[in-house]
Amino acid sequence: MWNILFILLGLGLSISGYWFPYSTLVCVFAWLGIILPLILRVNIWEILKNVKSYKKEIFFSILINFAIRPLIAFVIGSYLFDLSAFQLKWLILLSILPGGGLLLYWVKKSGWDIREAFLLFLINFVFFSLIYYFSINFWSFGSAQSLYICAFEEVGIDSISCFAPDGKINPIAPLMVLIIVPLFLAFFIEYFFGNSLKGKEKILANISKISTSLVLFYIFGLKDVGVYLKQHFWESLTLFWPVLVLYLVMLWVAKYFSTFFEGNKRISVFWISVTRFIMLGVFFVVPWIWVGWEKVLPLFLWAFVVQILINLLVSHLEYKWKSG
Numbered sequence: 001m002w003n004i005l006f007i008l009l010g011l012g013l014s015i016s017g018y019w020f021p022y023s024t025l026v027c028v029f030a031w032l033g034i035i036l037p038l039i040l041r042v043n044i045w046e047i048l049k050n051v052k053s054y055k056k057e058i059f060f061s062i063l064i065n066f067a068i069r070p071l072i073a074f075v076i077g078s079y080l081f082d083l084s085a086f087q088l089k090w091l092i093l094l095s096i097l098p099g100g101g102l103l104l105y106w107v108k109k110s111g112w113d114i115r116e117a118f119l120l121f122l123i124n125f126v127f128f129s130l131i132y133y134f135s136i137n138f139w140s141f142g143s144a145q146s147l148y149i150c151a152f153e154e155v156g157i158d159s160i161s162c163f164a165p166d167g168k169i170n171p172i173a174p175l176m177v178l179i180i181v182p183l184f185l186a187f188f189i190e191y192f193f194g195n196s197l198k199g200k201e202k203i204l205a206n207i208s209k210i211s212t213s214l215v216l217f218y219i220f221g222l223k224d225v226g227v228y229l230k231q232h233f234w235e236s237l238t239l240f241w242p243v244l245v246l247y248l249v250m251l252w253v254a255k256y257f258s259t260f261f262e263g264n265k266r267i268s269v270f271w272i273s274v275t276r277f278i279m280l281g282v283f284f285v286v287p288w289i290w291v292g293w294e295k296v297l298p299l300f301l302w303a304f305v306v307q308i309l310i311n312l313l314v315s316h317l318e319y320k321w322k323s324g
Contacts, residue, residue, distance in 0.1 A: 002209075003308050006217040013217075014226025020218055030279060031182045033211025037204040038118060039186040040197055047119045054119060057268055060257055061099070061120050062127060064273045069095040072249055081242045089138065090296040091242060094303055095250075096131065097281050098124035099272040113264055120272045125179055215279060216304065228297060236298035243302045247310055250274055275311065278303045 013019060051058075073095035077088040099121060190197065197204075219225070229236065254273035258266045281300045 002213055003216055004305070006213040007220050007304060007308075010217040010220030011226070011229070013221040014223060015230055017226070019223035019226050020221045021223060026215065026218060029211070030215055034208050034215070035179070036182045036186060037207045037211075038114075039182055040189060041114065041201050041204045045187070047115050051119065054116060057116070057120060057261070057265060057272075058123055060260070060269055061124060061272045064253065064257060064269075065099065065124055066096055066127060066131065068253060069250060069273075072253070073246055076242055076246050076249070080245065081238075083242065087239065087296055087299070090299055091246065094243070094276065094278070094281055094299055095246060096128060097276045097278065098128045099275045099277065113268070116264075116268055117272070120268065121277075122179065124272065125277070219279065220301070220304075225297070225301065229301075232298075236302070239296075239298040240302045240306075243299060244306050247274075247303075247306050251310070251314065274314075276303065276307060278307065 047054075070092045073092045074088070077083040077091045083091060251274060254270045257273065258270040261269050278300055281303070
């Protein structure tokens with residue numbers, strides 16, 4: 001519920017006019033505060049050595065996230081809600097985002113192995129980046145240019161770009177910033193300071209939790225988010241319903257496929273199939289809303305709210321919450 005509170009605080013800030021400017025440095029803060037502490041809590045290198053033992057979960061997570069989910073999103077957007085082609089393809093993008101971010105919160109609450117969770121997140125993120133890279137023309141928005149664009153190599157005093165010079169979103173940059181760099185930095189820290197990290201798991205968990213709340217506060221406190229919702233709140237509700245239906249259908253699909261597993265394996269397949277790394281989608285959309293992408297921004301904003309509220313409900317009803 002803390003995340004919902006920080007979302008509301010961010011919205012209150014942006015709607016009142018005291019907003020944040022957009023900076024791609026939020027990507028850096030995300031890996032420093034959310035991803036890196038997570039990697040340091042688990043021995044990811046040992047997991048990677050034994051990846052074969054997770055092959056069944058990997059197969060089902062890829063099948064669900066990159067075949068079943070986009071197909072369901074297409075049917076919902078095309079036949080139930082008659083979305084425009086522009087809105088439909090971004091609903092499909094929302095459906096194939098890797099399971100991550102808030103995923104680790106549900107991992108903790110349901111007692112699932114956090115190391116296995118991160119492995120599935122990592123593999124899904126790499127798979128998503130490859131799909132996005134080879135279909136980048138499909139996701140681009142004409143030839144419109146954004147004020148926020150710069151080459152990935154250009155690291156300035158207040159920005160590090162996740163975008164390519166031609167105006168198309170570069171999936172390699174988020175992969176580098178959110179996964180590759182944290183992995184190498186974690187390897188360095190564990191190699192030289194591994195003994196100092198022992199017994200610090202709770203501190204690292206709290207850092208990730210606080211950082212997640214701050215990123216949510218920042219995203220919903222952005223100027224463009226506040227301006228858009230002040231002017232188009234009721235209109236944005238038209239995109240709330242397809243997001244809600246997509247999420248509810250995927251709950252049923254995830255629950256069905258999770259029956260092929262037992263114990264924690266069942267929980268892992270369920271949450272990796274349901275939870276999305278929506279922050280990644282927001283990073284892709286926000287810099288473009290001044291050239292017309294505000295029409296899809298509500299998809300990702302509502303996805304945050306729907307995901308958090310329904311996951312809370314499912315956690316209480318379906319899975320026993322763990323203390324700590």
